[in-house]
Amino acid sequence: MSDATANQSLTTADGIPLKAALARAEARARRRAFLLVLPLLAFILITFVTPIAQMLHQSVYNEGFTMHTDVITGERTPIMTNVKEWFDENPVGTEPDEEAYAALAEDIRKLREVRAAGSAGTRINYERSGTRSMFTKANRSITGLEPPYKEAFIELDEEWGAPDLWQVMRDASTPYTVNFYLAAIDLKKSPDGGFEGVPDNRKVYVNLFQRTLFLSVLITFLTFVLGYPIAHLLATLPLRQSNLLMILVLLPFWTSLLVRTTSWIVLLQSEGVLNDALVGAGLLGDENRLPMMYNQIGTVVAMTHILLPFMVLPLYSVMRPINPSYVRAARSLGATSWTAFWRIYFPQTIPGIGAGALLVFILSVGYYITPALVGGSSGQLISNLIAFHMQNSLNWSLAAALAALLLGGVLILYWLYDRLVGIDNLKLG
């Protein structure tokens, strides 16, 4: 009897096993929940995940030398296929023979047909300067080019005989490459296949990464030093007064970034308000005006001001609920005011410090407009170079590699923060 009931599962009123009905109801609920978050999920996928993934892909993938996409029709034509074949048949280091040059001639005819000589040349030019015009020149004169091609090409430009150039073309004939990452840390492939540093007068990125990190830490520290007392004052004043003061913190926060940055230019430039005042007061000779703009000082001052609210607000939100009786209790038990602050009050504000510091640091690592406007040459950050490659040199692969390194660096710092302070201790408001 008891066995029978155990085997016979419970059913609902309409005879469906209870378990199945429950599973179905749960599935329906899950589906509904999923459908509710679907728009948000799609939004994040489309606007956030996909572009970042595309950017990361672009940093290791450049098909400038393998594929031509017509900008109007979107038609994709493989290019440089004959040279690629020759590379596949011959091992690294083979002296290019007549067959290789004939393949090159054939490929350049193809380039002419689809008007792709410029982009193919540009891809090679990224790694070996001065080669772009060799492609466009060959493209213009290809119709008059007769065999033997080796002599013909070398007569056109003797660079066509350089083994290095052929090595670069071999590299570029597969679209996947790590060369952009190498370039982003001032390295390049050496002829023997290893890595070597670029010449000193080409080094730029490592130095800029270091400078970006240093300035970001400095700015984070400055916002902390300036923001902590402000937040404390705001948190301890009666609500009416603190609300008034809060407006003063928020007002610049609501003002356009460009307006705030240009105001600093007006204040700090060598013919600016501050210098004029100092000279007018006789504290400074007219020739010794302080250089405070278009250098690192300008960048640090303007960015500290702009990022200050990101430190003050999390600190305030943590400080406000701290019960003042803790400190009073400590004082009544004989602690000095410093001890009471350092042992009782300060530890309770750490989640706010962590949140503020992380916000300010991550924002300043990627900051772009302000250093571009006030940084001169010594106050530029890595983001300005990323913008340069996005907008001016149009080497998007290199820009992507630089951005990916920056992203990686920030993630590592985030992980470190989690290990040291604990991300649970973060309180944003």
Next chain:
Amino acid sequence: MKLKSVLMATALAGVAFGAQAQEVTVMSWGGAYTKSQVEAYHKPFTAETGIKVNSVDADNPATPIKAQVEAGNVSVDVADVELSDAVRLCDEGLLELIDHSMLPPAPDGTPATEDFIEGALQDCAVASIVWSTVVSYNSDNVDGTPTSIADFFDTEKFPGKRGLRKSAKATLEMALMADGVPAEEVYDVLDTSEGVDRAFAVLDGIKDDIVWWEAGAQPPQLLADGEVVMSTAYNGRIFNAAVMEEQPLEILWDGQILDFDLFVVPRGAANMESAMEFISFATDTQRLADQAKWISYGPARKSSGELVGLYQDGETEMGPHMPTAEANLENALVNNFEFWVDMDAELNERFNSWLAN
């Protein structure tokens, strides 16, 4: 079915007609230069054809054009770019080819292909003006009168900050000319690594005194503010600030670098026909001469030269202010576009590295 296709065709024609009859978007460099184009080209063009001209600006239109065409989202129909950019973008297949036979002949019947200055007509581009990068100084703030390009790089003789465009192009050439390289040898020297080192050595001498600018409207401002005492600048911007705004700005023609600005049509432009119509309208003899009424850039057609008259103030004779005036050409360099198409990446890389260290 038949009715449907007729309806479709009418609707499509309506869309096409509407799109081309309405407007053409022209991208240029902003400030006094865009204004001169609006007055000399855009307004008369709209008056004659009824096609509305939208004017948009960029620091260098070549950059957004490339991005737009590559992204397949072209919002500009005509862009004003420098020669090396025009050639490079054309090589990369990002510009429409322009049929030179559509350009109107000179008033005396000379065909356009012979009327334009050499180099002004390219496969994908038609030049409108000859402009130049010059050194300008604020005569209120400079003791004495700078007379040669070398004075720009001599902060002992003429103390004070210098403004320079944040780009290797023009900067390196000027540095070499200041170092005594004659204009005709500049690009040969710059083609060697010793030559590049030499140029950077000259720049090293004033590195701490440089204020970098990026938009063409900045140098007149920096000079007027007294933020710099001398600056490289586009000659037309300085002329306008000096004449219209009566700023004490002077131009040093020694070591000027001449270049073309050309109209191009990005591939896939939405209003292609209007764009071509605009270009052929804007680059006829009279329009090019008219532009000189608004800014001191030389017309790219030979036949426009004699039509250039007075500035808009009605009293300034434009002739002597043109970069192409005889007296201004004594030590002038013509920008070598092939050199820059090729070496742009390399030299800017070196330049960025120099800037950052």
